[in-house]
Amino acid sequence: MTVESVDPGDVDAADILGSAIERREDPALLTGNAEYTDDIQIDGMLHMAVVRSQYGHAELGDVDTSEAEAMDGVHGVYTYEDLTSDETPGAGSFALPTAWLLDSLKQVEHPVLASDRVRHQGDGIAVVVAEDRYTARDAAGAVDVEYERLDAVVHPSDAFAEDAEQIHDDAEGNVAFDWEIGDADKTADAFADASHTASIDLENQLLIANAMEPRAAVADYNPGTDELDVAMTTQNPHVHRLLMAGVIGHPEHKLSVRAPDVGGGFGSKIHHYADEALVAWCSMMHEAPVKWTATRSETYLTDAPGRGHETKAEIAMDDDGNIVGLRVDTKANMGAYLSTFAPAVPTYLYGTLLSGQYDIPAIYGHVKGAFTNVPPVDAYRGAGRPEASFLVERLVHLGAKEMGMDPVAFRRQNFVPDDAFPYETQVAVVYDSGEYEKPMDEALEMLDYENFREEQEQARNEGKYLGVGFSCYIEACGLAPSELAGQLGAQAGLWESSLVRMHPSGTVTAYCGTSGHGQGHGTTYAQIVANELGIPYDDVEVVEGDTDEIPQGMGTYGSRSAAVGGSSLVKSAQKVVEKGKQIAAHQLEADPDDIEFENGQYSVAGAPDRSLSMADVAGQAYLAHDIPDDMEPGLEETSFYDPDNFVFPFGTHAAIVEVDPDSGEIEIERYVAVDDVGNQINPKIVEGQIHGGIAQGVGQALYEGAEYDENATLLTGSMQDYAVPKAEHIPEMETESTVTPSPHNPLGVKGVGEAGTIAAPQAIVNAVADALEPFGVDHVDMPMDAESVWSAVQDNATADGGSDEPAAGTGDDPDAAADDGGER
């Protein structure tokens, strides 16, 4: 199904919430009138460039800046010593903080410029400030750095090896943390008693977000007022302001952070990076505006990659095919330092999702974080949840195979049943609502599953290998509440703040502390506010992403904006309606309890002709000639909304692939997605987010991966080498949805931004495993390029005695393989 978008003028006011109206953001973006950070030009603006480590791991010797300093147009060259000397502004830490602390966390110093050792390729060594961007880069190239190279570590298992090079002196064995969840003993007992088990050994590769807009910042210090304004590529301006204030030593109230139009984030623009602090400091140093814009090469070297797991895991079943236990051991790559929220990703955002959609009575997860010489790893679209869902859905695939059961039947049998919600898992979360069979049934119908199995069998007989793979994913978004987050180690609240301001004429400006970067919040938030206030959609303006305009906020990530930010707007709007009711009652000479509010009209119950519109009331609130005694004039309300719990979207994605075992090539024949993200504010935007998410998941499954050589030198350092999928790489996606509202927020929404990315990889890997079942191939690590698929077929053939024909017992008789069914 394709959702048709509609013109807002064609939607009745009462239907505005839930309508697929066209985005109001688009005209500026379509006409070249958008303002991205690098578009900003300020008179007298200087440009910054960063001198970056060529090596993955090295002691720094002499850093000679003299040639760069002598160049025409160069205004300054600075190293770590310069930042911290008495001569220069700011008295900050000049070290990037970690804002999620685990009990066992080994916090290490992360200076904004390396002081004695570089720990990843791209680690900053010095900065140059010059008149234009070309001169700045020339001068950066002229800084002469002496390195004494050290051995490097790329993979977590190498980092934990006995004789591994130590990356931080005070992090013994390169262990960043050692964390566990669930019940080890109970799970061990479950495995001891189980009649069947299946296991997997996998790598969930490092991915680079590749937002189309590279990171950038423009800082403008005003020496007259001591105010420092920073426009930057951020998903969370208030958090950036708070962190930056500490890093550069400038007071928070004299610092403003603004997100202009932001060209995608996918998590990579949440974290506080050194470059942003440095450009702000350089602006203070020079008392002039300074711009820094990353090249794409810099984004490859410095944007936080995501994923990076090495995992061994197993699943246990009883005789009847009931899952009785799940056990996971993961080594997680944290990179060279602990990025802003990094410790949360492979722990609370991963371990708490290990139950998937299944009722599993015993689960144990153990995660060890490793320091390595790759860039600091942090959240990338989905963050922890894709890793969990991939693992669970691969294990369920293998569990079904072990049981000799159809993968659909096996899943269905083990789903958390509809009547079990709210459902408390063995890994510390309570699922809000779910009906897991609904999207599964819909997907099966779309696929015509029974027919497909026949077609698959037929095809195998003809030497053509089709496979179907399922992904029954769950994700947790709208992380909350703040108290719980605090107990888990967050150094931030997870509420959201908003302000709904009615103007005297009856139009509205709504402010929210989230900060969209392509999600269309201006449209969806206006739908929410117009609906609550009963006023025309076009009368609502939405403001986000500016610490000067919005009192407080936490930003946009983890699919929290609709669930938490949207709910905050509902609360603020409801407060406006409530105050308006007091004014209306006063003016209509009625008891407030007798005032009804509907479609933007206040009226006296039983006397509909005695009424005032929202706009009338707003006008009266500002005139203040005749409002209740003791009431303050004006009509604007704020809320700090702290949700009761996470929300848990879910769904079933399924892929049908054809694999050529002779070449290893994979063709996605069909991709079906049925998502349940709760109520939908704007189905067209929901569909777009699902599409984009799936594309990134397809990218992980088939194309993408950051690769480093043994010296931790990035081999995939450009778009030439790192395969961001192109239009012809992404299949046509068939999408449908079911709706199970969340009971945890007033909108009944869940979250959609990450769903596709979480769901897609395992649908495709399971499909490939299904297709290659006759060859005995049950896992191929991602990205499944032709070589790795071909090798898997070959390796298995070798194990089976040197033939790349279908393996004995299945392949000699393709019918037999097909008969026992498919995905296994």
Next chain:
Amino acid sequence: MTEHDITLTVNGAEHDLTVESRTLLVHALRDELGYTGTNVGCESSICGACTVRMDGEAVKSCTALAVQADGAEIRTVEDLGTRHDFHPIQEGFQEEHGLQCGYCTPGMMMTALDVLEENPDPTREEIREGLEGNLCRCTGYQNIVNAVQNAAEQMQPAAVADGGEADDDPTPATDGGEER
């Protein structure tokens, strides 16, 4: 660094400017002339965010030198249409939700115009092939393909769009699209 005096005609306006030999066309457009609608994504010709049309051909302005464009006619996103009078390609992207963050969109639209000029009635496959030099990280491309199809329908003479029943609707679907 050697400097050159060049003339660029951008969206019909002639600009004389002085650039270094190495100045990229995209930096001349953005930093010198203020046409910031064109974006820089990769500086290596892969992503296509910087695509402009130069003498009627789609060109990646991040790997063209400004001096190479001396005397050329450049067309950027700023020349397409306004919010009150969209070009059909803009209309297509708006109606089909063919953009999210919008960063790739100007380049995507300039390439799409090239695709449609060569083939006014492309299949979905042909659109996907035609857009291979432009990366998008938000949309998954499906709605971009829809957008280009939508634009193609608007830009075609009614006879083609209506399958030969043009007599019923003598109004052309567009008054000429790209050249406006």
